Amino acid sequence: EDDPPISTNEHKDKLYDGLLAAGLDDQSCMSRYQSSLYRKSSSYKPSSHLLSRLRKYEALHKRCGPYTDSYNRTMEKLKAKQEIGPTDCNYLVWISFSGLGNRILTLTSAFLYALLTNRVLLVDRGRDMDDLFCEPFPKTSWLLPLDFPVNQFDKFDQKSPESYGNLLKNNLISSSTGSPSPFLYLHLVHDYDDNDKLFFCEQDQAVLQKSPWLMMKSDNYFVPSLFLIPSFSEELANLFPSKETVFHHLGRYLFHPSNAVWGLITRYHEAYLANADEKIGLQIRVFDTRPGPFKYVLDQILSCALKEKLLPEVDKQQPVVTLPGSRKLKAVLTVSLNSGYFEMIRDMYWEYPTATGEVIRVSQPSHEGYQQSANQIHNRKAWAEMYLLSLTDVLVTSSWSTFGYVAQGLGGMKPWILYKPENETAPDPPCRRVMSMEPCFHAPPYYDCKNKIGTDTGSIVPYVVHCEDISWGIKLV
Numbered sequence: 001e002d003d004p005p006i007s008t009n010e011h012k013d014k015l016y017d018g019l020l021a022a023g024l025d026d027q028s029c030m031s032r033y034q035s036s037l038y039r040k041s042s043s044y045k046p047s048s049h050l051l052s053r054l055r056k057y058e059a060l061h062k063r064c065g066p067y068t069d070s071y072n073r074t075m076e077k078l079k080a081k082q083e084i085g086p087t088d089c090n091y092l093v094w095i096s097f098s099g100l101g102n103r104i105l106t107l108t109s110a111f112l113y114a115l116l117t118n119r120v121l122l123v124d125r126g127r128d129m130d131d132l133f134c135e136p137f138p139k140t141s142w143l144l145p146l147d148f149p150v151n152q153f154d155k156f157d158q159k160s161p162e163s164y165g166n167l168l169k170n171n172l173i174s175s176s177t178g179s180p181s182p183f184l185y186l187h188l189v190h191d192y193d194d195n196d197k198l199f200f201c202e203q204d205q206a207v208l209q210k211s212p213w214l215m216m217k218s219d220n221y222f223v224p225s226l227f228l229i230p231s232f233s234e235e236l237a238n239l240f241p242s243k244e245t246v247f248h249h250l251g252r253y254l255f256h257p258s259n260a261v262w263g264l265i266t267r268y269h270e271a272y273l274a275n276a277d278e279k280i281g282l283q284i285r286v287f288d289t290r291p292g293p294f295k296y297v298l299d300q301i302l303s304c305a306l307k308e309k310l311l312p313e314v315d316k317q318q319p320v321v322t323l324p325g326s327r328k329l330k331a332v333l334t335v336s337l338n339s340g341y342f343e344m345i346r347d348m349y350w351e352y353p354t355a356t357g358e359v360i361r362v363s364q365p366s367h368e369g370y371q372q373s374a375n376q377i378h379n380r381k382a383w384a385e386m387y388l389l390s391l392t393d394v395l396v397t398s399s400w401s402t403f404g405y406v407a408q409g410l411g412g413m414k415p416w417i418l419y420k421p422e423n424e425t426a427p428d429p430p431c432r433r434v435m436s437m438e439p440c441f442h443a444p445p446y447y448d449c450k451n452k453i454g455t456d457t458g459s460i461v462p463y464v465v466h467c468e469d470i471s472w473g474i475k476l477v
């Protein structure tokens with residue numbers, strides 16, 4: 001296909017140092033070619049090994065994707081519930097599940113797992129995956145066809161007899177017998193049990209490898225535990241010499257806002273962020289079930305932002321402060337389900353002058369009130385807001401929130417993370433800088449596969465450690 005008529009250098013930049021394949025239609029997905037105009041260039045370069053594996057993956061996906069000869073052949077057997085046997089195309093179906101931030105992280109985890117195991121990743125579109133994202137792979141589709149024979153994905157849960165954990169528990173699967181069913185279900189949701197968690201053991205990976213169709217449901221960024229599987233760790237080290245860049249690169253590779261979402265992003269950016277000297281993102285996710293806003297949350301945000309000098313103090317003594325020199329404009333992008341925090345911060349900088357003379361513009365795109373994961377425009381806005389946060393220069397995020405992890409990873413930023421408040425008081429210190437821009441795996445296995453005993457998987461290797469916000473979670477650093 002013809003590349004757009006631009007110089008090689010400019011082209012390389014547009015494609016994020018070769019992370020994105022050339023030759024996709026830019027009109028159907030404007031964000032692919034325009035997003036680099038809104039970002040500072042990343043200081044993290046993808047390895048040449050990652051680039052070559054992505055190109056190889058794209059070729060595999062094109063050869064095995066929906067309605068290709070290989071796909072059709074395994075499909076007939078899947079429909080007839082026959083044993084499929086070894087094929088040249090093996091698949092991983094990612095099931096749409098949970099909030100949007102969670103979905104972005106699990107889809108990234110699933111893609112990396114597919115890459116490591118030479119599987120083709122197919123995406124259950126759920127209600128709106130096809131509305132929110134562009135196709136990432138050239139000349140094929142990652143969407144699971146609507147006529148796919150297994151589709152009651154809502155029914156898959158901890159108790160499903162087809163789950164790998166339950167097959168193990170009932171002695172229906174082993175390395176010698178292989179799988180009794182033409183597909184296996186992988187239950188990697190936070191309520192998974194010890195049998196399901198054996199997914200993270202090398203011996204079990206050898207069993208799973210024999211199944212041409214795997215279907216996975218998860219609400220966890222399980223990448224850190226993949227680094228602890230010996231058969232994957234060498235390849236992962238080659239793919240990601242800098243371990244904290246996994247989501248940064250794969251997220252930028254996979255997730256391109258659809259044109260509808262790109263419109264939301266660019267219009268907001270032009271109106272509220274583009275001409276600022278500095279852009280500060282505040283992601284305020286409150287897990288208190290009462291409506292709010294809460295004073296303890298506002299106190300915590302302000303104490304973090306002022307202490308770390310992300311925002312200036314106000315001068316309550318003087319009505320007017322004029323300082324010589326040019327006046328810096330700081331744009332503060334607040335993102336929250338509630339509008340209260342935004343209003344209070346905006347009012348503070350209207351009612352009093354800043355001690356530094358800086359001009360503070362505070363804005364918030366939406367205040368949706370509560371999570372509405374089934375609502376199309378709601379999810380478009382959520383995606384646009386994660387993306388807008390990723391375009392800021394400095395970021396403050398909330399503990400426990402995958403929404404914030406997505407923003408930091410796409411942006412290539414190490415945010416200040418607000419500690420989770422206890423007993424309705426702002427913690428002291430209110431926040432800390434994160435160790436790495438990687439997301440946290442909230443519900444990791446605590447198991448030593450080799451010795452078959454419990455173990456702390458956050459203290460086995462120096463690059464997988466416990467998270468800043470969840471003490472039992474693990475992350476790559």
Ligand code: GDP
Nearest residue numbers: 099100101102335336337371381382401402403
């Ligand atoms: P997490 O619960 O913070 O880990 O993030 P998720 O994205 O997985 O789920 C939270 C969902 O609540 C989002 O997908 C949105 O639907 C909604 N939500 C939470 N915070 C915000 C916000 O600041 N803005 C918008 N538009 N939606 C939000």
